Amino acid sequence: MRRHAMGPIFKILLAEDDEGIREAIFEILVEEGHEVTVARDGEDALTCLERKKFDLIMTDYKMPKMTGTQLIEWCKKHSVKSQVVFMTANMKALLLDDVIKKFPAKIIEKPMTLDDILDAVKFAQDNRKEAFSKFIQKNSLDMKYA
Numbered sequence: 574m575r576r577h578a579m580g581p582i583f584k585i586l587l588a589e590d591d592e593g594i595r596e597a598i599f600e601i602l603v604e605e606g607h608e609v610t611v612a613r614d615g616e617d618a619l620t621c622l623e624r625k626k627f628d629l630i631m632t633d634y635k636m637p638k639m640t641g642t643q644l645i646e647w648c649k650k651h652s653v654k655s656q657v658v659f660m661t662a663n664m665k666a667l668l669l670d671d672v673i674k675k676f677p678a679k680i681i682e683k684p685m686t687l688d689d690i691l692d693a694v695k696f697a698q699d700n701r702k703e704a705f706s707k708f709i710q711k712n713s714l715d716m717k718y719a
Contacts (some may be wrong), residue, residue, distance in 0.1 A: 581698060584608045588618035588632040588644060589660065594683070598631070601690055603614070615639025619647060627655045629697045632680065634661035634670075642670050649676065656697035 585607050589595040595611055602609045610625065612618035616638045618630070630648070632641035641659055648655065657678040661667045664682050679696045681689045 578653055580657075582606050583628040583694060583698065584607065584610075585629045585631060585694070586609075586610050586612060586621055586625075586627040586655070587622060588615060588630065588636065588641065590614050590633060590636040594633075594660075598685075598690060602694070603688060605691065605694070607683065607694070615641065615644045618644050620647065622651075622653060626653075628701065629656045629658065631658045631660060631693070634659050634663065634667045645678070646670040656700055658693040658697060 585602055587595060587598055587602070587609055589598065589611075590613060592613075597614070599611055610621050610627070612621050614636045615632075619639070621627075622630075626644065630644070630653075632644055634641045641661075645657055647653075648657075656709050657676065657679045659667060659678050660683060661680065662679070662683040667680060677700075679693050681693050
């Protein structure tokens, strides 16, 4: 049962090394009707990204084997077009990371509330709608003047 009228169902990759946090977020997102794939760390997330496309990547900043920013750098290098939400307990370190300065992403700070999680998904949905609208406008103008 969906708590919020949140828009389209998203395919979400959730990369979080803390099992308790990962399970809690998974349950919230599934209850909202989203299709969620979980990854225990950045390397696990890479395996998922190589097999499937996602609308949204929700990733912890600090994880073993590969950080969230390293994961997103890989995504950029491989033209992955997913929206990104970073989750962090260390906002200062994340904001100083050069990748964050170059890559648009929503950031939520731990501990997170239910509203923080749902607002982050809504933000990603709104960004996708806006990008799609711009794409349609640009292509319809291109066709008009072709």
